[in-house]
Amino acid sequence: MDKNVVYSLGLGPGDPELITIKAMRILEQSDVVIVPQSDELGRSVAKDIISHYVSDEKIQMYFFPMNNKKEELVKRYTELAETIKSLLDSGKTVAYVSMGDPTLFSTSNYLTDKLKNIGVAIKHIPGISSVNASSALLGISLASKGDNIGIYELSAKADVNAERIKNHSTTIFMKVHKKLNALIEAIRESAPDEAYLIQRVGLEGENTIDLLESAPDFDAAYLSLAIIKKV
Ligand SMILES: C[S@@+](CC[C@H](N)C(=O)[O-])C[C@H]1O[C@@H](n2cnc3c(N)ncnc32)[C@H](O)[C@@H]1O
Known part of the structure; x- marks a missing residue:
């Protein structure tokens, strides 16, 4: 795993068997796995999927408001990009996960822009949409x-x-x-x-x-x- 980039993994649509071998390997090798969450009740399909492959200690849930207020979302993505940069700077390997494919209607697209702004490279690992x-x-x-x-x-x-x-x-x-x-x-x-x-x-x-x-x-x-x- 390259220590200077964050890996954006597509997890597939929900069936834990529909994750790629590559995504599974990167999950296993990551020190920190960030899971975006927009459900206030704490439910996360993405977390359910990765729980088959990584222990809870590695998982960091990251909350996004459901209210669709653009400024709040932009603020949260900017903060997340900074958090990821600090993790990488401290030598940790980091994965960010999203449902399906990370390039299709995905939170990963917003994060990519914010990471680019602060000079952090992101590598997308495709998933089954x-x-x-x-x-x-x-x-x-x-x-x-x-x-x-x-x-x-x-x-x-x-x-x-x-x-x-x-x-x-x-x-x-x-x-x-x-x-x-x-x-x-x-x-x-x-x-x-x-x-x-x-x-x-x-x-x-x-x-x-x-x-x-x-x-x-x-x-x-x-x-x-x-x-x-x-x-
Ligand atoms: C934020 S988009 C994420 C799309 C995802 N990146 C993909 O490649 O499938 C969320 C939308 O994807 C679709 N979706 C995601 N998972 C699904 C599933 N398991 N069954 C049906 N639709 C799903 C729904 O239309 C949902 O509103």
Whole structure:
């Protein structure tokens, strides 16, 4: 392990067996493993995954507020970058973990910027994204020859989602949670050929719903995404 860089590890979507051998080795060799946490009740899927591979003493939870206030988040990421720099300066090897792949809608992206500002190098170790785990669970292709694919955070505006569906062979919507109704409406408007909600892939409570057969009127699970396809 290089002592001058922090390793940003993708942990996969939740199943502890879907972590890469490389990430597992770096976890084992790290002195400190930093786990971002935004759940005030202290729940962390990332911690559950790494607990299979590292002892509790190495794990440092790092709290981020859930309120989406940009200034507070920027402050926390800046502080975290400084903490990581101090750890590296004291000769410790450091890993930062995040769910799925660290380059896709990940807290790791914000941290990378803050670390760059203070001259600390970060090395990303790819992980299996929840998108790939979901298409594998459904047994469908994400894209074939000639297709295009778009990955978005689901908008609360149904017409924005509908437009995106119309523009791609496959459209992935992340962060569905409390906006499921804006997706259901978009599906009605854009009439795709396939539409699935995937909740908690690789975790307890994993399930898929065919959104062309039923239109749920509840919130989707906190960890859920949608895959929409046009033939
Ligand atoms: C902050 S993003 C992290 C994405 C992650 N970097 C990845 O590659 O999968 C969180 C979003 O990823 C999706 N997600 C992550 N884990 C999931 C899971 N186990 N099942 C379904 N969706 C998941 C959800 O859309 C969730 O709102």
